[in-house]
Each structure stands twice: as structure tokens, then as C-alpha cells.
Amino acid sequence: xxxxxxxxxxxxxxxxxxxxxxxxxxxxxxxxxxxxxxxxxxxxxxxxxxxxxxxxxxxxxxxxxxxxxxxxxxxxxxxxxxxxxxxxxxxxxxxxxxxxxxxxxxxxxxxxxxxxxxxxxxxxxxxxxxxxxxxxxxxxxxxxxxxxxxxxxxxxxxxxxxxxxxxxxxxxxxxxxxxxxxxxxxxxxxxxxxxxxxxxxxxxxxxxxxxxxxxxxxxxxxxxxxxxxxxxxxxxxxxxxxxxxxxxxxx
Numbered sequence: 001x002x003x004x005x006x007x008x009x010x011x012x013x014x015x016x017x018x019x020x021x022x023x024x025x026x027x028x029x030x031x032x033x034x035x036x037x038x039x040x041x042x043x044x045x046x047x048x049x050x051x052x053x054x055x056x057x058x059x060x061x062x063x064x065x066x067x068x069x070x071x072x073x074x075x076x077x078x079x080x081x082x083x084x085x086x087x088x089x090x091x092x093x094x095x096x097x098x099x100x101x102x103x104x105x106x107x108x109x110x111x112x113x114x115x116x117x118x119x120x121x122x123x124x125x126x127x128x129x130x131x132x133x134x135x136x137x138x139x140x141x142x143x144x145x146x147x148x149x150x151x152x153x154x155x156x157x158x159x160x161x162x163x164x165x166x167x168x169x170x171x172x173x174x175x176x177x178x179x180x181x182x183x184x185x186x187x188x189x190x191x192x193x194x195x196x197x198x199x200x201x202x203x204x205x206x207x208x209x210x211x212x213x214x215x216x217x218x219x220x221x222x223x224x225x226x227x228x229x230x231x232x233x234x235x236x237x238x239x240x241x242x243x244x245x246x247x248x249x250x251x
Contacts, residue, residue, distance in 0.1 A: 007154050007155075007156070007157055007158070008038050008154050008155045008157070008158040009157070009158060010034075010158045010161045010162055010165075014030075014034060015161070015165050017030055018030060018031075018162075018165045018166060018169050019165070019168070019169055021169055021173070022173075023173065024059055024061055024170065024173060024174075024233075025061070025233065027061075027166060027169060027170070027173075028045075028061040028063075031043060031045075031162065031166065032063060034162070035139055038139075038151060038155050038158060038159075039141055039142055039143060039147065039148075039150075039151035039155070040123075040139040040140060040141055040142065040151060040155070040159075041063075041119075041140060041141075041142040042062075042063045042064055042120065042139070042140035043061075043062070043063055043137070043138065043139045043140065044060065044061065044062035044063070044064060044136075044137075044138050045059075045060060045061050045062075045135065045136070045137045045138075045163070045166050045167075045170070046059075046060040046135060046136050047059050047060065047133055047135045047167070047170055047171075047174065048133070048134045048135060048136070048244065059170060059174055060237060060240060062236075064118070064120065064140075065118050066236055067118070067202070068115065068118040068120065069236050069240070070200065070201075070202045070236065070239075071114065071202075072111075073200050073239055073240060073243055074200055074201055074202065077107075077111045078243070080105065080107040080108050080110075080111060081108065081111050082099045082100075082102075082104050082108045082111075083096055083099055083123075083125055083136075083138065084136070086099055086125075086127075087125055087127035087136045088127070088134070090127055091127060091129050092127075093124065093125065093126045093127070093156060093159070093160045093163075094124070094125060095122070095123070095124050095152050095156075096112075096122055096123045096124070096125070097122060097149075097152075100112060119142075120140050121140070121141075121148065122140070122141045122145075122148040122149065122152060123138050123139055123140040123141060123152075124138065124139055124141070124152045124155065124156065124159050125137070125138040126138070126159060126160050126162075126163030126164070128163060128164065128167045130167075133167070133171060135163075135167050135170070137159070137162070137163030137166055137167065139155075139159055141155075186229040186230055186245075186247075187229075188226060188229065188242070188247055188248075189222075189225075191212075191222055192222045192223075192225055192226045192229075193242075193247065193248055194212060195208055195212070195219055195222040195223050195226070196223070196226055196238065196239060196242055196247075196248050197248050198211060198212075199223065199235050199236075199238070199239055200239045200242075200243070200248065205219050205220060205223075223235060223238070226238050226242070230242065230245075
């Protein structure tokens with residue numbers, strides 16, 4: 001009984017603030033402040049599948065380190081991540097410890113092991129399945145092992161409610177893009193694909209320019225074109241979208 005009394009709660013005022021956010025970035029900033037108060041230092045939200053047209057990453061936000069995101073993409077960990085796999089198969093929110101307690105593949109175990117180097121250890125994920133979309137909201141707990149366990153157990157209800165609120169608002173903010181992307185995939189030029197592949201490999205603008213024997217300015221132009229076509233806010237966002245759409249291959 002006492003554990004129920006002391007569970008974290010999301011105030012109606014906060015839910016209302018999420019419901020009136022004018023952009024994904026504004027919502028990300030609001031969520032980060034709340035999560036810090038609950039003992040969670042990183043979070044990610046991915047809107048993945050729309051209207052039965054396959055995996056189309058329409059938007060995401062993440063406070064994970066860029067270095068980890070690049071590595072995750074470069075190594076193709078999306079296809080071995082048991083958190084992602086379980087999210088696809090279950091409608092129930094879950095802690096990452098629940099995944100690790102089961103028998104998992106060597107590569108799946110490596111995902112967890114390498115994530116720890118970036119202080120990504122324990123977390124909680126909320127799969128969201130609906131008639132129009134599939135999304136995942138995850139939060140990473142901070143502190144000692146006991147503090148992380150406590151934050152996750154006390155925060156289950158609050159994080160679930162938060163994930164649903166984020167998703168509902170994201171669908172409204174992205175209504176036009178959802179309709180457009182459910183019909184057609186954007187086309188990237190061969191040079192744009194080359195530049196984006198090297199971004200996925202962790203290369204910066206001067207590196208890519210040297211590898212492709214083009215100017216820094218030309219690299220920036222190509223990448224900005226890709227970001228515009230994919231409606232991506234950052235280079236990392238563009239890479240993740242391109243991978244999910246099958247526009248660039250994973251080696």
C-alpha cells in the first residue's frame with residue numbers, strides 16, 4: 001500500500017503544457033526538466049511506423065550522447081536491441097532490467113555493455129501501439145544502482161502517462177508530415193547518400209570533404225539538403241530517419 005502512495009505523479013498542469021506545445025523541440029525541453037526532478041537524466045522518443053506503411057521514422061528527440069547514437073547506428077544495433085524488439089511485441093511498459101534478466105544474444109548483450117560506457121545503464125520504456133503509429137518513449141535513470149531501481153519502480157505510472165501524452169501531441173504536430181510520408185519516401189541524390197553515410201560513421205564536415213574530394217561548403221550543402229528533404233532537425237536525426245527508411249544501408 002505504501003508503495004502506491006509514494007509513487008511519482010504527473011500533474012494535470014504538466015499534461016496541459018505538453019498538449020499546447022508548438023513544436024517537438026519545445027516538448028523535449030519541457031520533458032527534460034520534469035525527468036530530472038524524477039531522477040532520470042536522458043530520454044528518447046521515436047515515432048516509428050505510420051498507417052501500416054513500414055518503418056518510417058517521422059520524428060524523434062533524444063538527449064543521449066551523439067557519440068552513442070552514431071555508434072548505435074553504425075553498428076546496426078537497432079536490429080539487435082532487445083529493448084526495441086520487446087517494444088514491438090508488447091504493449092506493456094517495462095524496465096530494461098526485465099530484458100536483461102532473460103536469455104539474450106551476444107550482440108544484444110554487447111549493446112547494453114557498450115551503452116554503459118555512456119552512463120546509460122538502467123531505464124524504462126513505454127511502447128505505444130495505435131491505429132496510425134508505433135512509438136517508443138524511454139527514460140534513463142541516474143544515481144546508484146539502488147537509486148536507479150527506486151526511480152524506475154516509483155516512476156512507472158508517471159513515465160507511462162508522460163509517454164502517452166508526448167505521443168498524442170506529436171501526432172497532432174506532425175499530422176501533415178504523417179500524411180505525406182505515408183504515401184511516398186523522399187529521394188536522395190547519390191552524393192547526398194555518400195555524405196550521409198559518412199555522417200553515420202561519425203565523420204565531421206572536413207573529414208567527409210577530404211574523403212569525397214569536395215569542399216567543406218559542398219558537404220554542408222548536401223547535408224542541409226538531406227535534412228530539408230527528411231524534415232530533420234539535426235544530422236543525427238537525418239541519419240536515423242534515412243536508416244529507418246532504407247535510404248542508406250547499414251554496413
